[in-house]
Amino acid sequence: MLQNVFHGSRRYWAVLALWTLLILVGLAAYSRQFAEGLSVTGMSRDVSWGLYIAQFTFMVGVAASAVMVVLPYYLHDYKAFGRTVILGEFLAVSAVVVCMLFVFVDMGQPRRVLNVLLHPRPNSVMFWDFMVLGGYLLLNLVIGVVTIEAERKEAPPPRWVRPLIYLSIPWAVSIHTVTAFLYSGLGARPFWMTAILAPRFLASAFAAGPSLLILLALLVRRFGGFDVGRKSIGALSTIVTYAMAINVFFVLVEMFTALYSAIPHDVHPFAYLFTGLEGHAALRPWTWVGDVLAVACAVLLLVPSVRHQERWLVPLCVGVITALWIEKGLALVITGFIPSPLGAITEYAPTAPEIAITVGVYAVGGFVLTTLYKVVLSVRERLQSA
Amino acid sequence: MNESRRDFLKLLGLGTVGAGVALPLLDPARWTPAASAATRPGPVAAAGRQWGMVVDVEKCMREDVRRACVEACDREHNVPRIPDPEEEVKWMWTDDYEHVFPDEVHAHTPESGRTAPVLVLCNHCTQPPCVKVCPTAATWKREEDGIVMMDMHRCIGCRYCMAACPFGARSFNWRDPRAWVERDADGKPVSDYPTRTAGVVEKCTFCAERIRVGGRPACVEAIEQVPGAEGALTFGDVNDPDSDVSRILRERNTVVRREGLGTGPNVYYILPASFPATAADGRV
Numbered sequence: 014m015l016q017n018v019f020h021g022s023r024r025y026w027a028v029l030a031l032w033t034l035l036i037l038v039g040l041a042a043y044s045r046q047f048a049e050g051l052s053v054t055g056m057s058r059d060v061s062w063g064l065y066i067a068q069f070t071f072m073v074g075v076a077a078s079a080v081m082v083v084l085p086y087y088l089h090d091y092k093a094f095g096r097t098v099i100l101g102e103f104l105a106v107s108a109v110v111v112c113m114l115f116v117f118v119d120m121g122q123p124r125r126v127l128n129v130l131l132h133p134r135p136n137s138v139m140f141w142d143f144m145v146l147g148g149y150l151l152l153n154l155v156i157g158v159v160t161i162e163a164e165r166k167e168a169p170p171p172r173w174v175r176p177l178i179y180l181s182i183p184w185a186v187s188i189h190t191v192t193a194f195l196y197s198g199l200g201a202r203p204f205w206m207t208a209i210l211a212p213r214f215l216a217s218a219f220a221a222g223p224s225l226l227i228l229l230a231l232l233v234r235r236f237g238g239f240d241v242g243r244k245s246i247g248a249l250s251t252i253v254t255y256a257m258a259i260n261v262f263f264v265l266v267e268m269f270t271a272l273y274s275a276i277p278h279d280v281h282p283f284a285y286l287f288t289g290l291e292g293h294a295a296l297r298p299w300t301w302v303g304d305v306l307a308v309a310c311a312v313l314l315l316v317p318s319v320r321h322q323e324r325w326l327v328p329l330c331v332g333v334i335t336a337l338w339i340e341k342g343l344a345l346v347i348t349g350f351i352p353s354p355l356g357a358i359t360e361y362a363p364t365a366p367e368i369a370i371t372v373g374v375y376a377v378g379g380f381v382l383t384t385l386y387k388v389v390l391s392v393r394e395r396l397q398s399a
Numbered sequence: 400m401n402e403s404r405r406d407f408l409k410l411l412g413l414g415t416v417g418a419g420v421a422l423p424l425l426d427p428a429r430w431t432p433a434a435s436a437a438t439r440p441g442p443v444a445a446a447g448r449q450w451g452m453v454v455d456v457e458k459c460m461r462e463d464v465r466r467a468c469v470e471a472c473d474r475e476h477n478v479p480r481i482p483d484p485e486e487e488v489k490w491m492w493t494d495d496y497e498h499v500f501p502d503e504v505h506a507h508t509p510e511s512g513r514t515a516p517v518l519v520l521c522n523h524c525t526q527p528p529c530v531k532v533c534p535t536a537a538t539w540k541r542e543e544d545g546i547v548m549m550d551m552h553r554c555i556g557c558r559y560c561m562a563a564c565p566f567g568a569r570s571f572n573w574r575d576p577r578a579w580v581e582r583d584a585d586g587k588p589v590s591d592y593p594t595r596t597a598g599v600v601e602k603c604t605f606c607a608e609r610i611r612v613g614g615r616p617a618c619v620e621a622i623e624q625v626p627g628a629e630g631a632l633t634f635g636d637v638n639d640p641d642s643d644v645s646r647i648l649r650e651r652n653t654v655v656r657r658e659g660l661g662t663g664p665n666v667y668y669i670l671p672a673s674f675p676a677t678a679a680d681g682r683v
Contacts, residue, residue: 050597051556052573057485061561061571121556121571121598128535128555139534139559200528200660201565355567356498359485 014162017391018384024236025387032380039373042366043118051121054367059359060350062119064343064371069115071221071342072378073192074214076108076149078222080185081252087178093244099164100233100241101226102157103385105185108222109150111378116143118370138194145188152181157385165392189214202349204282207270213263214341219256221337223249224330229386231327237390250326254314257333261311264304264340282348290352295360296344303339306332449545450523450605451637451665452616453647456496458631459518460675464622465493468518468632471621475606477588479579488570490603491520491618496674499656503670512674518632520618521568521603522656523547525663529560529569538600544636545665546605556598565660569602605634637665 046053056063082101085091117123129143156178163170193211200206227249230241271279284290286300310332319325352358363371459465472478472491479488496515497504504513527547530540537554540547561569575597580588588594592608595601606616614620619634635642647653648667655664 050572050574052486052597056573058487058489058561058570058573059485059567061558116557119557121558121600122554122596125535125553125555128537128553132535132537132553134534134536137532137534137559139532139557143534195559199532199563200662201563349562353567354565355494356501 014158014165014388014392017388020391021387025383028383029380032376032383035376036373036380039370039376042369042373045366046118046370047123051119053364055362055364057359057361059353059357060347060361062346062350063361064363064367065115065119065374067342067346068371068374069112069119070192070214070346071338072108072111072115073146073189074218074337074341075222075225076105076112076146077185077189077215077218078226079105079153080182081219081223081256082226082249083178083185084182085248088182091248093242093248096239097226097230097241097245097249099157099161099389100230100386102153102160103389104222104226104229104382105153106150106157106385107378107382109146109153109188110381111374112146113150114374114377115371118374138191138198142188142191142195145184145191149181149184149188152177152184156181161389161392164396167396186215189218196345196349201354203278205345205349207267209263209267213260213267216256216260216263217337217341220253220260221334221341223252223256224333227253227326227330228334229382231323233386233390237386239390239393246323246326247321250314250320250330253330253333254311254320257307257311257314260337261307264307281352285351285358286344286348291358293351293358293360295362296348299339299343303336303344307336307340310336447638448543448636449525449638449665450610451545451635451644451667452520452605452619453633453644453651453653453667453669454518455631455633455669456515456517457669457671458628460516460671461628462516464625464628464631465516465518467621467625467628468618469493471617472520472603474581474589475609475617476592477580477590477594479576480581481574481576481579486573488572488576488601490570490601491518493517494519500654500668500670502657502659503654509674511677515671515674517668519566519568519656520666521547521605522566522662522664522666523605525665526661528563528565528662532559532563534559541607544610546607546610547602548604548607549601551593551595551599551601554599556600558600560600565657565662566664569600571600572597 042053054063054065079101082094082098086094086098117126120126129140134140156174159174160170190211193214196202196205197207197210227246230246230249234240268283271283281290285293286296288294289297310329313325314320314329314333320329347361351360459468469491473480476490478490481487493516495513496517497508497513499517499519523546525545527538527540529538530547533539534557535553535555537550538547538560539550556571558571561571572595577588577594580594583589606614606618609615609617615634616632619632622628622631625631633643633647635644637644637648639645644667647669651669653667653669655667658664
């Protein structure tokens, strides 16, 4: 089955070549960071996490969103997802790989990364995040490979994989909950210390992840000759719609609490985002673009006749992903550090090497995803022609 | 299915896992004795001691007093003097009164009060959030005397502790700090204290290396060299009712930073009875 990775069309190899090129660019930048330290990034004493940890947070959501196809298919026997579920699981695998790499490139002492396993500390949420992410990667890899192998043999998947699939459902929820707990348990950071962070993470994940899945399914249909079916796309777009509406609601709930109570340390981060604080406003344009986009997408998606047309659905999915990337992949992490516990406002902007490394890490995810999807497409192509 | 290719891929997978396990063994720090038993938390010995410090803010208004403390600390620990504030490493430093005590200022606090200089350092909290979040116990609260310690050989540089500390007491080495360490005529660092590497977090340890041999923190000793600065800093066991620190805590009106967060700082401050007439200028 895996040999399918090594045989493909010219287009397949071109895509892999592109990913490889981007990975090499990332590696070059990383070798510089490895030699010179994290000073090559835009992070600082005050803003001590930046683009890497923000991308990690965003991609944990994409990984978790596989549950949105796994749960209806396996728990509710929702047949329309029969052809989509493997795409969701392999998207999760690639997303977790990306997450782990983002944590890795963020480390000051990457050679010591296994200290987390050699000297485990269960009181650290980061330890649990390592555990649940590793477990989730393993679960989805095993489930995905075993089910596609069964499909290739035109046999039902082995019985033992069933409990693993059921386990993967709460596990998906756990990875994003634990990731939210990384932030929401810190008294030093009022912007993050809100009980709604975990629910909000899940809502935004279930909007951004399925949006990406819709786009990937449409790409696969166009270039891979494999159609997941209109019904599946329709169901996914409904999931995106309500998850996005709930996410917008959660954000508003959070803003109400902060702004109506008017407690300064709760207000300041929002002021920084929307108006700027003491003349510092690097994220203001991003915030407005992101939030206007989020509301516009949520409203348009709610109109069935709009989201049922692919020519609308595609830009709306791109809009949802962009809005939520700004929210989680940019604003959330950085604003937690502004102002600092000592009242200083230090702004952050990623540097060129930092962006190159980020692109490289995403390219690894793209590479993994391309090869995994290639396996799926080859297996199905053979079944169709047989 | 091509079996040999499949076997090859399996081998490749196993090799990757093997490399992952071997990776930390390549870390030279694992093979140096510095990280071993001597610095690790040992069995509970004479539990109940908690080192603490009282800072008399008014006495530390004098610039020469603060300078003596900070310079003694920097020299003692080879703290690099990195000019870029974004990459600074700070163990003990001066910050504005309004930043150190955000709950002690109000709309009518004069500018000279807001900007009054206050010495700050790690609080060696009773419930340290940095220790709670550390995924490798590279930072831990020493049971025998309550010092929040740092193992620079175990730290993976994830900086979770910096996100968790409400006092900004932790610094990350964004680059190799050795280029900014003060050196003597022979080009050697001024202190025997081990210099750090890029990629680890560091902070004040209450001079654990001095306490081990019965001494007191370098900043406290430096005060004694400054005429008229007696009592600017007082160090001792807050759990020993006969210590100087305990006596001050009984007799004077002291506060800790951000008491409401519940971390239980062990650096106490005697707030000034009045603020300087004019806003401070020079900073240490």
